[in-house]
Amino acid sequence: MVGKKLEKLLNEQLEMEAYASSSYLAMASWCEVNGLDGSATFFYNQSDEERMHMLKLFRFINERGGHAITPSLKKPKTSFKNILELMETFLEHERSVTEAVNKLVYIAGQEKDYTSLNFLQWYISEQHEEETLARTLLDKIKLIGMQGSGLYLIDKEIGLKATPSVNNTTE
Numbered sequence: 623m624v625g626k627k628l629e630k631l632l633n634e635q636l637e638m639e640a641y642a643s644s645s646y647l648a649m650a651s652w653c654e655v656n657g658l659d660g661s662a663t664f665f666y667n668q669s670d671e672e673r674m675h676m677l678k679l680f681r682f683i684n685e686r687g688g689h690a691i692t693p694s695l696k697k698p699k700t701s702f703k704n705i706l707e708l709m710e711t712f713l714e715h716e717r718s719v720t721e722a723v724n725k726l727v728y729i730a731g732q733e734k735d736y737t738s739l740n741f742l743q744w745y746i747s748e749q750h751e752e753e754t755l756a757r758t759l760l761d762k763i764k765l766i767g768m769q770g771s772g773l774y775l776i777d778k779e780i781g782l783k784a785t786p787s788v789n790n791t792t793e
């Protein structure tokens with residue numbers, strides 16, 4: 623049985639994952655309408671992944687005798703100055719998710735909820751991977767530069783990092 627305090631935090635986490643999913647969908651759309659097809663595929667996949675992260679939490683809360691609450695979504699940012707600003711937003715968002723996961727782990731430890739601690743390990747590794755990926759892509763954009771054919775190369779690089787997703791909406 624999950625404690626009330628942790629249940630509330632897990633529901634907040636679920637909401638963050640849902641927001642990440644809609645934010646990345648908005649990023650995919652911006653990339654697509656700006657001719658950045660590789661980046662669009664990358665963010666469509668990221669959006670699907672975040673929905674999966676949300677669902678994992680959803681099921682876990684209910685399995686533990688809590689009540690998973692379907693979140694109402696705030697509108698994500700839908701337009702960006704350029705791919706650099708978009709990628710900075712992506713990294714910033716991942717950082718805030720990592721902070722929230724760390725807080726959850728801390729509270730689960732305090733409450734001696736070892737089942738939740740074990741469950742949350744997956745999110746710790748996932749955040750590590752995603753933050754590293756966002757940082758790498760940001761570095762690439764800075765390195766290549768957006769002038770001339772730079773944007774084309776950047777888009778290609780980002781597209782190469784797109785992991786095939788089960789719910790792939792771009793194929």
Ligand code: OFO
Pocket residue numbers: 639642671672675715716719748749752
């Ligand atoms: Fe949910 O993986 Fe990052 O945010």
